[in-house]
Amino acid sequence: MKKNKVIALILAVVLLAGLLFSTIFIIENFGHKCTGHDCPICLEINQAAQFISSIKFIPILSVTLTILSVFTLTRAVFKRVYVHKNTLISLKVEMLN
Numbered sequence: 001m002k003k004n005k006v007i008a009l010i011l012a013v014v015l016l017a018g019l020l021f022s023t024i025f026i027i028e029n030f031g032h033k034c035t036g037h038d039c040p041i042c043l044e045i046n047q048a049a050q051f052i053s054s055i056k057f058i059p060i061l062s063v064t065l066t067i068l069s070v071f072t073l074t075r076a077v078f079k080r081v082y083v084h085k086n087t088l089i090s091l092k093v094e095m096l097n
Helices: 002-028 040-054 059-082
Strands: none
Touching (some): 002 040
């Protein structure tokens, strides 16, 4: 079960990073000085646009689901690590009469 959460977290971060970096790259290089037919920057912009459009869901929906997944996993980890309640069993108290 723990392995699935880690894999889901990694995939969510990779998807979010890919969307974010592709969008930033397109925005920053949109008005570049094109060198002609085989412009490497134009090719990279085209690949970034294809990556964004290749996601089958609506981009806003996929970003929202990614952020929600990361938030849920982070909250679960935080709750597990910092909100641990001490009980007699977890403290290994031996109650003998």
